[in-house]
Amino acid sequence: MKENVEDLLTPNLWLALAAEMLGTMTITLLGCGSHATYQENNFLHVALTFGLTVATVVWVFNHVSGGHMNPAVTLAALFTRRVSIIRGVLYIVFQIIGGIIGAGVLYGLSSSRHFPYLGSNELSLSTSSAEGFGVEFMITLVYVLAYFACHDDKRSDLRGSAPLTLGLAVVACHVFAIPFTKAGMNPARSFGPALISDSWRDHWVFWVGPLVGGLVAGLLYEYIFAAGATFAGAKKCLLRTKKPRKQTEPEKAPLEEIKTDAIEVEDTKIDGEDAPEVVVDKTETAAEEKPGNGASADEVKKD
Template structure:
């Protein structure tokens, strides 16, 4: 029974203070993602929105949120990331499900705020709702979103690998760049969702559910595939505490140690 509780994550519910902070962080992160990210898709001037602007906005928002809230919840901000982490046991099932629920609620709240703060004539643009472009079939859209989820979770796994401490300082930037690259490459194909919750909030506000399954099945399966491949094929080997310390030893540290050693020898001279 104890193992079952551990696997499901029932014990996580006992640490209510920590859990609620994490859930609040995931909720707030998705509010901000859908507000700022989807706002970049709306043009108040009537001119077409620049794809570069959209890519930079989503990438920078993710960079900011991961850097700010990563220590609270891990800053998944995406059911595809959460599903990938669940598949390799990095987060419990119960906690993962709660994460996905609040991510969807946060995205809905963010899109709702965006709708409330924009003039009604702009609502016809869909307020950032992701849609397949003309001539793209649902299967093709699924493939695009699969690889978007795949590359995002692969980067997350790589920079958050506990045996690669040197990657941690650049983790938020790398994740934000992965989101930016995904948008630059495919925003004209599927809207480059990468994030089922982000698409859910926009779709509900726009009341447009055409091919919506693409934006859930694609990124989630891509995220799970990336997490499993990374864990079983690419995980960095454990270096042990001494090796990790050595990895962080810099040339300046070595010079300082040598200087102190010379000073000690000089002090011992008659």
């Protein structure tokens, strides 16, 4: 809870939210806009538009927000503890807002007669809901795995551009999935056009498929495929919230001991102040031990 409150008060959070909203808006506007000239046998330009747009916005905003621009990525980051709960929830909210704004701008820039559905996702006539779910699950799984691999700080075996890698992953997934579902892969990108064009047929597929696929991909990479991933690390992460409860009791003992010692020291000082001071005159002592005439102490006493 404390971590969420501190994150909420961080100025970077609000800048990151603006970046997520603007990035998702750009993806929705440009990517869905490319569907205006979509043809069943000629959709490569749609895949390239989405891929290059994702690469661009990740390159621009990665240092600000991490370059999620996708609720599926944020959900995976949330369950792998890469972002706080409050940041993850706000990311998803602002991504959805960005998708709505992007679809609204696209609606204002295009002719509703020639482009009524604004690139909304829909299942092909030969694709069932279960098959659509499987397609969305797989393409989001691939993309989120690529995202986590690009953000693995412990890896030193790969060189190159992470944003370009993510863009190419988006292109590959779109080329595969467009004939089946028009490649949602991003619930915010799917929700914006569906809301503006009022197109809700099988819309649940484009939420459940990507979210489940992204979550599975995040957990798989974080605890199995990541550099240095171990079962002990996964167990430690899952039990992290229970540790403070176990450590609270033994931590009290040292504090009490220190407090007791401090009281004893104070008592000693007080006793020392109340005790009478004894002043010893070094001159008289020296005179008693060694009289001026060189006589011993016993002789002086006899005299």
